[in-house]
Amino acid sequence: MANVDKFNAKKNATLEILSHDLAGPFIMLQQLAEYMGEQVGSLRNENLNEMIRIMQTTCKESVDLIRDFVDQEFLDSANVELKLERVDMVERMQQMMESYKQSEAVVAKNFTLLAPQEPVYVTLDVNKFMQVLNNLVSNALKFTPDGGHITLTIAQGPSTVRFTVADDGIGIPQAQQAGLFDRFTKARRPGLRGEKTTGLGMSIIKTIVGLHRGRIWFESEENKGSTFYIDLPLNMASQSNGQQA
CATH class of the missing domain: 1.20.20 (F1FO ATP Synthase)
Known part of the structure; x- marks a missing residue:
């Protein structure tokens, strides 16, 4: 070792x-x-x-x-460790979405957060996981036309919490969906305004979710939009030391 x-x-x-x-x-x-x-x-x-x-x-x-x-x-790398802390994710997502809502006029998109009134506490590495949510929102921005909608949702279950990032943009072609989370995926494509991508972003997102003992998947249809789902355990501290299995 x-x-x-x-x-x-x-x-x-x-x-x-x-x-x-x-x-x-x-x-x-x-x-x-x-x-x-x-x-x-x-x-x-x-x-x-x-x-x-x-x-x-x-x-x-x-x-x-x-x-x-x-x-x-x-x-x-095998020695990547998460800095776990108990965080109210409703509060963190409200802070993040407030920043996006202030830029609605600039980016010509509409942002919505659907969250319970009470706090939802999750044990996670908040910096890494907020990077995941921000990257998903950034991707939604690239593929949603002006006037479109981007919606974040957080919902608590008995032992897990589900995060969703949904848009009503151009969607992901069926032929590109299978390899979306692969490293250097062939599904990479420029955004509606020509934004470039390396194809590595989704692979990194999946890795971070995996480090949290969570899972990520999506549903998408061309010209109707995409929805990404993430399920995380409410408390992974008792399940692992923060290392990827």
């Missing part, structure tokens, strides 16, 4: 170094491209502006891909 921990620690340190060394040049090139764009803007050369824009976009996508890959490797 000590050798496994030592190997994982070495692997994680190597990933950190590689992430920094690989992403660093792309970040520098992106900054240089931004500076060049400012300097040549007055020339009104559309071809030149387009080439600089491509440089900026390519650098940003490369950095995102590197960081997403490293994030996935960290989550897959």
